[in-house]
Amino acid sequence: MAEKLLEVKNLCVSFKTRKGVVRAVNNLSFSINHGEVLGIVGESGSGKSVSMSAVMGLIKDENAEITGEVFFNGEDLLKKSDEELRAIRGKDIAMVFQDPMTALTPVYTIGWHIREQLQLHSDISDKDAKARAIELLEEVGIPDPEKRVDQYPHEFSGGMRQRAIIAMALSLNPKLLIADEPTTALDVTIQAQILDLLERLRKTYNSSIIIITHDMGVVSELSSEVLVMYAGRMVERSTKSSLFANPQHPYTKGLMNSVPRVDRARTSRLETISGQPASLLNLPSGCAFRNRCPSAHAACTEQPTFISDSNGYGAACFLLTEGVRS
């Protein structure tokens, strides 16, 4: 088997606060191969963004405690100094954030931003960098790139800005692109275009993509594998097709049922997952989802182990073990 591009093992992130310790990410383990797309799904506060920030070394809070191992190309990122990480950020691992409206410094032109990204990691002249920026803008589908390159972020629409940010992120041909809810702040019509763009660029550049989202639609468009998180833990991991066809964990089932579907008869109101997301300050004992779970039973007061097959696919739920037993 080829070496994994990114392998996260037992990643834990916790924050000390005045009210107690917030366990934002708990024992997260996953991996991604070259050229793959992994979707990380979960509601707000499930730890999906925090875990990616931890991977990138972007958590600056002195109250944060990060343990575990993050192997990127065989090297543990968590053991690296800030200086060493900086050489990797932007070059080998690039990131695209949720809100394109605020993600660029307003006083610099789009071209300036791309040039900065190029010059942070390579010795490229201003002139060449600008030419490359124009090329990149053209590639992500921005019309009239020679003119647009000298425009400021406020002169771009949201979708155009996100395209420009993607162009910037891909400018150094990174091995991994982490997209943190890249379409959430955009119009629905633009969302599909951005997802198409990501997919097209993945094929051209052969980058791996981790896409963080709470939108099952985004997952279905893009991912080959899906990881579902709840309250800082991975509750299910599966291929996209089997996840949609046969979700294992009750939380995943709940997520699926709360998406409107055209292939099902409209019999009743759309289902929701009852209750509130678990508070990370005060997690229930055992399975964090048990207070909202329709199948909860006595065993759930213990923490279920993640039961997986040889591919690492599986779920953390007692229903599976009991299913196996019966």
Added chain:
Amino acid sequence: MTRFVIKRLAAAVFVLVSISILVFLIFFATPGVDPAARIAGRNADQLTLQQVRATFDLDKPLHIRYVSMMKHLFIDRDLTSYVNRGAEVLPQLTQAIPATLSLVFGAAIIWLLLGLILGITAAGMRKSWVDPAIGIIGIIGVSLPVYWLGEVVNLITQGRLHATLFRWVPPLGYVPFTESPGGWFLALLFPWLTLSLLYAGIYIRVIRSEIVSLMQEDFIKTERAKGAGEKRILIKHASRMSLITVVSLFGLDFGALVGGSALLTEVVFGIQGVGRLTFTALQNFDLPLIMATVMYAAFFIVIANAIVDLVYAWIDPRVRRG
């Protein structure tokens, strides 16, 4: 950008004309008050009153009076003070303007430099002892009243130590730059430092807090993800963005100071500036002089603000539109 400049300058001219009309109306059209009696001063005789009425066309309609007044102020420049027995107003003003401008310009450079250097340093070293130390310097600067600090400075540099350590400090007063650039500099050095300390204190605090809040913005997160170093992020991004706030604050402070707010510093250091001139004019009820200084102050505040808006557009592309 050119269109923005033209529009902004046209707006400034409009404001200036409006101010001149307003000031004129306040002085010459307040109901129930005889402007002639005011201009002539207390207990003026009939002859003087007649003379005043004739020079200011006070028996003519309002708009002619306005035109005549502006002519005296800006074209013939022969407005005379009756209280001061025929002293011409404008020469006094043209003597006071360079003194005030020198004082405020020099102080502004010092406080901007101090504010930026210390403010950025404090924000950048938020987790060490440097930040609170700079914070204390800022508070001291803000809390020392200018007149008190000025007197203390005078006591030290002009008092007993003047014979030894501070022999090089010239006596109080203003030395025109054209007369002796060195003398001009030495005479203004302590007034500059005194005046700038207060503003440096304010600017350090404003710049620091502005940068600290900017460091939480999304675009800073993007920069970190791009692999930019913390120093680069602090200087190129957060500090650059904080200039937008600094410029708008500076425009107000600078305009007000040039327009006469430097009075206390001028009095303490014996500088015959605009603030002091206005103050004397008000004490003597010297109406032509008051009018001239008010017009002058308004003029400088409007000009300063127009310049600030242009600088603002230059440093923030978002306001250039329109």
